[in-house]
Amino acid sequence: MKKLWITLTYLVFIILLIIPLIRIFYGSWAEGWEGFIKALSRPQSLHALQMTGTIVVLVTLINTIFGVMLAIYLVRATWLGPRIKQFLNSLVDLPFAVSPVIGGLMIVLLLGPHTVIGSFFEDSGFKVVYALPGMVLATLFVTFPLMVREVMPVLQEIGSQQEEAASTLGAYSWYTFWKVTWPAIRWGVIYGVVLTVARSMGEFGAVLVVSGNIMNKTQTATTLVYQDVENFNVLAANSVALVLATISIALLLLMEWAKKRKGH
Amino acid sequence: MNLMFRSRWWSFGFRSTVMLYFVVLIVLPIIGIYTQSFSSGWEPFWSSVSDPLAWKSVLLTVRLSVIATAINVLIGTMIGWVLIRYKFWGRSILNSLVDLPFALPTAVGGLMILLLLGPNSFVGNIAGRLGFEIVFHEPAIVIAMVFVTFPFVIRAVQPLLEEMDKSEEEAAYTMGASKLRTFFQVILPAILPGIISGGMLAFSRSLAEFGAVVLVAGNIPGKTLIASVFIFGEVESDNPQGAASVSILLLTLSFLILWIVNAIQSRRAGK
Numbered sequence: 001m002k003k004l005w006i007t008l009t010y011l012v013f014i015i016l017l018i019i020p021l022i023r024i025f026y027g028s029w030a031e032g033w034e035g036f037i038k039a040l041s042r043p044q045s046l047h048a049l050q051m052t053g054t055i056v057v058l059v060t061l062i063n064t065i066f067g068v069m070l071a072i073y074l075v076r077a078t079w080l081g082p083r084i085k086q087f088l089n090s091l092v093d094l095p096f097a098v099s100p101v102i103g104g105l106m107i108v109l110l111l112g113p114h115t116v117i118g119s120f121f122e123d124s125g126f127k128v129v130y131a132l133p134g135m136v137l138a139t140l141f142v143t144f145p146l147m148v149r150e151v152m153p154v155l156q157e158i159g160s161q162q163e164e165a166a167s168t169l170g171a172y173s174w175y176t177f178w179k180v181t182w183p184a185i186r187w188g189v190i191y192g193v194v195l196t197v198a199r200s201m202g203e204f205g206a207v208l209v210v211s212g213n214i215m216n217k218t219q220t221a222t223t224l225v226y227q228d229v230e231n232f233n234v235l236a237a238n239s240v241a242l243v244l245a246t247i248s249i250a251l252l253l254l255m256e257w258a259k260k261r262k263g264h
Numbered sequence: 265m266n267l268m269f270r271s272r273w274w275s276f277g278f279r280s281t282v283m284l285y286f287v288v289l290i291v292l293p294i295i296g297i298y299t300q301s302f303s304s305g306w307e308p309f310w311s312s313v314s315d316p317l318a319w320k321s322v323l324l325t326v327r328l329s330v331i332a333t334a335i336n337v338l339i340g341t342m343i344g345w346v347l348i349r350y351k352f353w354g355r356s357i358l359n360s361l362v363d364l365p366f367a368l369p370t371a372v373g374g375l376m377i378l379l380l381l382g383p384n385s386f387v388g389n390i391a392g393r394l395g396f397e398i399v400f401h402e403p404a405i406v407i408a409m410v411f412v413t414f415p416f417v418i419r420a421v422q423p424l425l426e427e428m429d430k431s432e433e434e435a436a437y438t439m440g441a442s443k444l445r446t447f448f449q450v451i452l453p454a455i456l457p458g459i460i461s462g463g464m465l466a467f468s469r470s471l472a473e474f475g476a477v478v479l480v481a482g483n484i485p486g487k488t489l490i491a492s493v494f495i496f497g498e499v500e501s502d503n504p505q506g507a508a509s510v511s512i513l514l515l516t517l518s519f520l521i522l523w524i525v526n527a528i529q530s531r532r533a534g535k
Contacts, residue, residue: 099472106293202369
């Protein structure tokens with residue numbers, strides 16, 4: 001009986017996860033190393049990868065700062081009533097329930113060229129939708145809960161005693177944060193960063209709607225994969241996908257490592 | 265005194281900034297989409313939703329998501345159980361691999377399925393010869409949904425299995441209960457909250473899935489066009505009203521699910 005269950009588990013993993021991964025590796029080597037390099041060194045590939053990199057860095061930076069602060073407020077703040085805190089807490093998860101396409105649509109509806117805010121920005125020469133700011137906004141929206149949800153439980157677990165002790169002894173709030181709170185939440189934050197990087201790198205639906213997917217301008221790595229498939233350029237799609245998949249696996253390993261450290 | 269005053273202003277500034285950011289980024293867009301679809305009254309909303317292509321796409325999404333969730337509940341419970349209870353070679357590697365669909369871009373997931381099951385592939389050929397088609401038909405959509413939501417049930421069931429007191433299970437055995445009976449009367453009730461909340465999350469994610477599905481679905485209106493792809497199409501053809509109307513159908517459904525999951529989890533925490 002036990003053997004049967006283990007075999008079945010292996011089977012599911014092999015069929016659902018391992019074979020597809022191998023297929024991507026194998027697919028991008030269909031024309032050898034040269035085909036792979038050629039697909040990757042197309043100007044649009046380089047541009048798309050660079051675009052994805054920019055978005056990942058910006059989004060991770062902004063979300064880490066605001067996510068950690070919001071988590072601290074939602075757990076510790078005395079200036080918010082428990083009811084309000086509970087309400088805000090339930091709002092944090094909303095982006096999980098929103099389809100990425102809808103997330104992108106929201107931004108187009110609010111900031112698109114035909115809207116009040118959008119045309120205001122447009123007149124001052126600052127494009128939001130179909131440009132980088134809109135794509136960053138869309139990704140921020142989609143990845144927002146990740147950091148908050150990683151840090152909040154850690155804060156709840158450690159309790160506020162140590163922090164209170166530190167501030168009673170006269171430490172300033174920054175000092176308390178760096179010396180008391182930060183060491184405790186550090187691994188949670190790192191785990192949250194890895195999750196945010198993975199999610200913002202892989203974001204597709206929201207970015208596709210907001211960016212308009214203009215080649216060499218607003219195309220990211222994932223939307224390039226989509227376009228290559230639509231154009232029946234499977235080898236090129238494979239090569240870009242392989243780069244993304246490799247980074248994902250590296251991130252997965254990082255995740256495991258952070259999870260282990262977090263557990264201690 | 266001066267220092268204290270300054271730090272109070274600082275913290276006030278920080279608080280306002282963070283809360284403002286939160287409201288503007290998360291709450292405003294959601295209010296925006298609801299107002300947009302009702303901006304010119306109930307009538308246009310109703311006509312967008314009652315378009316057969318629109319409601320068919322929503323129905324199709326719900327139906328396929330139910331199937332994908334059912335599959336995930338079954339294999340997820342099994343894998344969660346095996347990974348916690350049995351010690352075998354490769355267990356920790358498999359356990360880390362569970363999160364792969366979360367880490368992998370969904371478009372890459374869709375491409376994988378397309379390559380493996382597509383028209384010129386080995387599996388695609390066999391299925392074609394047997395007379396049924398996978399890619400660009402419903403099975404491919406279900407597979408894409410299962411792939412993307414694979415970790416949810418497993419990750420929800422695992423902590424409950426770990427917490428579970430083994431003595432209850434052993435007591436049931438000693439009193440002569442069969443393995444099957446022990447499972448249904450002792451183990452299943454203990455892990456049921458995890459199965460339900462994991463399944464609900466998987467369901468809501470399947471409803472929302474776009475990247476993996478758009479590449480394999482074929483997107484034939486009324487047949488294999490799911491709601492998120494329909495919304496994308498409406499945006500592309502410059503019909504924000506139609507897109508927003510279908511969006512709120514989908515959103516309201518997802519919010520309902522999220523609320524149920526929260527209710528289950530807070531009831532468990534309250535126990």
